[in-house]
Amino acid sequence: MVTLLEYLSFVYCCLNLIERLNFGIFYSKTNYVNALANWILISRMNKMNTTLHKIAIVDATGSGKGKRRFTRDAIGAGSRSVYGVLEKLGVEAKIFLAEDVLEKGFPKGFSSIFISAMSMDKIAVKRVISSWRKNAKGRVVVGGPISSELDSTLLSTRADIIVIGEGEKTIKELIEYDALRKSSSKEILEKILGIGYFYSKGKTKINGFRKYSSREEFRLYQASTKCITDYPKYFSAKVYVECVRGCSNFKGTKILLLDGRQCSECDYCDSYSLEDRLKCPEGIPPGCGFCSVPNLFGPARSRTPDRVVNEIAELLENNVKRIILSAPDFLDFGRDNELGDNLLMNPYFPKANTKLIEELLSQITSLESVAQGKAWIEVENVKAHLFTEEVAKILAKYLPGSSFSIGCETGSESHAIQLGRSSMPKETLRAVKIAHKYGLKSHVYFIHSLPGQTKQTATETVKLIHDLEPYIEKVTIYRFRPLPMSAFGDFPPPEPAIRNPISKMIADAANEVNLRKKTNLVGKKIRVILSEPNYREENGAIANILEGGPMVAVEDAKERIGEIVTVFIDKVITEKLVHGKIVE
Ligand code: SF4
Structure with a gap:
């Protein structure tokens, strides 16, 4: 008997055919036979795959060498989107932070891992993969901005598969074609656009890129919301x-x-x-x-x-x-x-x-x-x-x-x-x-050491930073990083601003402005969210300013963690920490 899943798969295949016909591509009988064969394959596999997989999604974004130093209070949409695809397919999954699995190891029972990361997180990704491989055999899939380095992502992390660009459709096919099983054949992997993998001993292969989703497709994607509680400080x-x-x-x-x-x-x-x-x-x-x-x-x-x-x-x-x-x-x-x-x-x-x-x-x-x-x-x-x-x-x-x-x-x-x-x-x-x-x-962002930077452009940037000062909250300076798949992808990574007098002019101007802004917080009432206990102060808590800024050590707030409160800032403790008291 045809199940609902099989019926839907059939409709999906038909739509694919119609879509192709609309684009005027000649579709022969062989193609129809192939599509029918795919339908039978997909529907049979769907039945097995969704029940056989249990996937650990590791969010390594911003974890650098293994621990997030910045953006510790941010949860990006990437891992929730991956979870959303799996949820729709009926595949069981759980999200972990890279730093947590590195500290505590992987719980048992997962069949594969999906890691989402940026290029700067390569070391953390390598460590997560080696921790996984100590006790598990399932395939390792790496996605997010890190995979835009293509072969070099595979070679440096030793992931089994990388997902390039938008992941939703690709992940769906990885599951549907049963490509996560170690024993699945190269022929299966070859069918899936937007992935890279090890083809034969040490040799990598990047399949054709997948076209980005249309507006309509993008609108159908839905990041999972129930998985949010997998994050410790959601x-x-x-x-x-x-x-x-x-x-x-x-x-x-x-x-x-x-x-x-x-x-x-x-x-x-x-x-x-x-x-x-x-x-x-x-x-x-x-x-x-x-x-x-x-x-x-x-x-x-x-x-x-x-x-x-x-x-x-x-x-x-x-x-x-x-x-x-x-x-x-x-x-x-x-x-x-x-x-x-x-x-x-x-x-x-x-x-x-x-x-x-x-x-x-x-x-x-x-x-x-x-x-x-x-x-x-x-x-x-x-x-x-x-x-x-x-x-x-x-x-x-x-x-x-x-x-x-x-x-x-x-x-x-x-x-x-x-x-x-x-x-x-x-x-x-x-x-x-x-x-x-x-x-x-407003928070304004600048990049130092960009190609084309000269003393003249840096002088103009310094002037603009000072002109902006009365109207903004903060200036953030990034060092230029050559990103794969960008025009400047081949440029050499520059030195830190401290070693380049021209870049240092920009960094110094930003530091001066930000320091003055921080001191200006003293005597002000601001809204914060109480995030975690302050282990250096009995009954104290550490809070994040809602509109952004330094962390706040708040007195007598431990019992109210998770609440949004107004605090009065009474002193600056360090460059990154101020002190405050709850006023309501
Ligand atoms: S291409 Fe330029 S404008 Fe577009 S997202 Fe990147 S930085 Fe922003």
Whole structure:
């Protein structure tokens, strides 16, 4: 008898056929026979696979050599998205933090592990894999930004399989084709797009890349919410909810690349069609030279307000208290809706979809715990050129006093143009002035040691940092890292700012501004979330400032861990820690 699963698989295969026919690809009888064979294979395997697997998802994002030093209070959307795919397939899974499995080992009973990580986490990933292999034989799958290094990710981590770019469809196929079983054949792996693996002794193979998801497909993906309680500090952590995937900036860098490629000013990348934009005769990856988002995740696609709101509502029901509306640019939210079937690859037109943004924020802030002030919502990133008075009014109306980040990267306009930036430094200054006028808090990001950095560009960046100071909360400086699949992927990693006098000018300016900002906290009342006991102070707790900033050691707060409270800051303890007392 045909089960529901078999029936659905059959429908799925038929839809695939129809989809291909629509694109005008000739489909022969052999293809139909193959599709039918696939259907039988998939449906039979589905039955076995979902019951045979129990997957440990290890979130290693930001864990570096094994322990997270920064962003300890952040829970990204990546591992929850992987869990969401497994949940839909009926596969049992559990999320672990890399630092926890390294300390306590893996519990028994898991058949495979999926590790999600960034390039900087390679050492942690290697350690997790060797800890896993001590007692288990199941396959190791590694995904997230770390896999954009392709063969080198496989060779350096010794994972069995890497998932490149968006993972949802690929993970689904790994399960459906039973590719997680050690005994599964190379022929099975060869069928799956978007993966890399060891083909024969020590030799790696990268299959063809998978096309990024369409807007409709992306809207069907749903990160799991029930798995949030697998994270030890979910009740006080910032939980990222994906609103937009991909980037609308498809301009390329104009900087001469190490292999001699350079923009010839053909203007294809200013075109409205993806085909033309990707036709760059020089083969320069789209987007800012240092960034791999457009190449890895494609043009910006946004989810529907309903999907975002439902996910947030479920997280809040699970006792989450801090939500970050995550996007490479939150102001791309809903811009793609106005383009019909076209893709959003123009950073400027149409302008921000304030109607849909307002609809989203109004629904979120109507949720009971948000309306009662028991949960905190903020926006992750915005692009300065889309940030207008109208946008600021909406953010201030629904998320008063909240903060967001603006990537400025360089204070020099000519450098920004060379890098392929869509927003100019003067637009960042304009945006933070508007935000300040409406009581919103901006964090501005810069990158030192970028290709094209000179004493002149650094001097202009220092000046901009000082010009921004009255209007912002904090400046963050990153060191340039050559990211695989970005235009600057082959550039050598630069030295720390301390060893480069020009980069040091930028880092010093940021440190001066941030130190003054920290001292300014003394005497202020701020809202914090109490996160963990303070082992250095009896009955004390450590808290995170909701709108971002240093940690706060709060007196007599141990019993109230997990609550949002207002504290009065009475002194600075160290560069990263201030002291406060609960005032309500
Ligand atoms: S840095 Fe931002 S604007 Fe530039 S390509 Fe990356 S996501 Fe897009």
